Amino acid sequence: MTEKKRKLDHRPFQDNWTIEYGFVEQKDRAVCAFCCESVVCRTSSVQRHFQTKHQSKFKTSEEKGEAIKKAISGFKKQTVILSQAVGMKSKATECSYKIAQCVALNGKPFTDGEYIKEAFLSGAEVLFRDLKNKDIILSRIREIPVSARSVERRISDLAENVTTKQTTGLKQSLVFSVALDESTDVNDASRLAVVARYLENNHIYEELCCLLPLHDTTKAEDIVCAFTGYFSKQDINLNKLFCVTTDGAAAMVGKKKGFVKLLENHVGRKLLSFHCIIHQEGLCAKTSSLDLVSVMKTVVEIINFLISRSSLVHRQFKSLLQEVECEYGDLLLYNNVRWLSRGKVLARFVCCLEAIKMFLDEKQKRFPQLNDESWLLKLMFMTDINTHLNELNLKLQGQGQTVLDLFSYWKAFTMKLDIFTRDINIKAFKYFPNVKNHANQFEVNTDELQEYVKALKAEFEKRSQDFYIHGSLFSYLIKPDMLDLTNAQLELFSWMDIDDFEMQQIEFRSSEIWTLKFAELRKSLEDENFEKSGAILNCWISLPSSFICLKKIAFALLSAFGSTYSCEQIFSHMKAVLSPRRSRLTPEHSENCVKLKVTKYVPDIEELAKTMQGQGSH
Structure with a gap:
């Protein structure tokens, strides 16, 4: 009986039902144009419905025919209007996805969706003032759902769509490598950034897989658990992993219980691993004798006095720089964490040195080192050598660089150090312009400078053994x-x-x-x-x-990655998104925003909008 009924329910719609009874076809059902009720596509059902509910209203066949024509026409118009309304809602939803994407790409709060809509409406009032359909345009803008909750959901959908594409690419790729690093966000929560590089559709992709929170300790066991857990959740085969690049922390590279070793145990084979070449360059740059370290200490002390000690002193110093038409309008504060900070701080300090001396004399603040020829020589040398180190650091930065490129820059700089040693030995100072200017005025002893360059070269050679x-x-x-x-x-x-x-x-x-x-x-x-x-x-x-x-x-x-530059870039974006003013963002929301900001994939906004039920703004 059930099979027989199922066959009857799927009978084709007959055109004569429209003329005789006022029925139209809609989704394999027969719909009455008079009352919009639907019945199965069966002649007896259509006839019974018309005779019991509508037949008595008509006295003649001519009156019945006219009524059926009018009902069919009205039904079609109503269907068109309804489909247009649904289409407008769908476009409004698609537009809300576009706005949410802009919010995420620019690292703005979710509440800025309403602000964008308000600006949109204000501008449209002027821009479309002369158009006849201005009111229609404005009404469509008002229909865009951009509440904070809507923007949050849209960003989550977009990030999920990107994650799906990343997962598909990793599954289809023959091999992939990862770079990972750990940092702390504004809420003192530890976050693990995992960036993967792989080949898909003849293109190399470098994508943020995840920005995982580590809720407790950050030991190697915790990191490997979070790492393998993510790839297991996405059903990505870790046996295709080739190379792991880390920041070189003990938890990452420990010989027995480091992350890399535990991951090798999990995969069941040897993995190629690298210590980030940029981190190694930073460690080499800190190589110095005690005397040269004292130079930087004095520079920092003077800068802190001029900038941080008093707002009045800082204003007066900037006014002096402006009066003497110095190249720079202010000094820079030293930050030991930032890669280029030391070189930039020293370069600006040396450029403003005469103005600094003049101002300190006015304030009767004594720094005898500023008049010490030996100390000034070390200052000039530190400035020049850190300028060279900064040039190398900038070459090592950037996405998409191969290990071959990075190692070529490293080897070239190591060979340059031999040239620097010879240059200092013959006192030509071709590559040390600040030292040369100082040597034109005073006698210089280069023994310590040569020792520094030799120690720097030894450090470069020691720290790059894996490369x-x-x-x-x-x-x-x-x-x-x-x-x-x-x-x-x-x-x-x-x-x-x-x-x-x-x-x-x-x-x-x-x-x-x-x-x-x-x-x-x-x-x-x-x-x-x-x-x-x-x-x-x-x-x-x-x-x-x-x-x-x-x-x-x-x-x-x-x-293979040669550095964790991509991870450091991720953390910069994270700190911009998860700022002190947005500290309530959950780890998932901040990860979604950062992922949309850095991905090369384009989310399928049109497809996402089609899957959503169109709803206008409330």
Whole structure:
């Protein structure tokens, strides 16, 4: 009986029901144009409904025909009006998604949605004043739902959509690597930033996977638990993980119980790991003798007196700088955490040195070091060497750089230190302009300066052992035909099914076409403005599938991070979003805002709006 009834319910709609009984088809049902009731598509049901509810109203067949035509016409008009209303609601919803995206991209509070709408309406009143349909335009703007709650939900939907795309990309990718770092937000909550780099649709993506709160301690066990928990929740296979880059903290790189070691135990094999090269450069920059450390201490003491001790003193000092037409209008406060702070503080201090001396004399504030030739020499040297260190730091910064690029900058600077030592030894001071100006006025003793540069070079060589060990391996990206198989470290890639690597490598070396292609690649990379990682990737993608083992290794090497720059950038965005004025934001909301701010993916706003029931502004 049930199967028979189901078959009857799915009978096709018959056109004569419209003429004889005033019924129209709507979603596999027959709908009466007179009362809008629906019945199953069956002649007996349609006929029974019309005869019992509407037949008695008509005396003649002509009157019945006219009434049916009028009812059908009215029903169609009503349907059109309803569909237009639904369409307008859907557009208003889509617009609210766009506004929410702007709020997130600019790190603004959720309540700014109402402010944007108010500005929109105020501007529209003037902009569309001469249009006949101005009232329609304004009414549509008023329909946009942008309350704080609506904006919060929209941002959550957009972030979830981006997360879905990231997860799909990681699942489809052959290999991926991660960079992770831990910091503290404005609420003293520890947050773990995890950034992944992977290949999807012939593009390299560098995406924030998560910004996880660590509610208790931040030991290696806590970090690995949060890390593996996220990837398990997203059903991403950690066996495809190739390289892990951290800030080098003990909890991250401990030999027995560090995060990397525990993660290797979880994955079941050796992982390539790096200590962030920018952090290592910062540690090298702190290398100094006790005398040179005292120089920075005195500089900070003078700057604090001029800027922080008294507002009156600070105003008077700035007025003096303006009077003497100094290049800078003020000094900078020193921040030991910021990478470039030391070099910038010293450069500005030296530039304003004469004005500083004059002002301190007026205030009868004595700093005998400012008249000490030996101390001034150390000041000038510290300024010049930190200028060089800052130049290196800026080169190491930026997203999308390969380990090959970063290590090239590092090696180049290490070799420059030999030139600096020779320059100081012969007292030419070609690369130390401030020292040269000082030497033109006073006799200089360069022994301590040479010792400093030698100690700095030793520190650079000691702190980059992991890059020196694997440096030749990353040269494979642009010199695959020159790879030394005896030092290829193929055990790092054994899990990627590369059993035929040696055979394919021989075939590749024997192919003049492909070896020439990489020679052309190396030539194009000489252009500093060339997008290197993209060019390298495109070159490897162009190789035929017969070299699949070689391509797998190249894709793995391209995914590796050389620094945690992306994580540091994430924390900067987090502190802008989760500021003291917005400290009530939950970890989930702040993560959503930051994720939308940094992602390369474009959320499917139109599709999201279609899944929502259109509701106007209340």
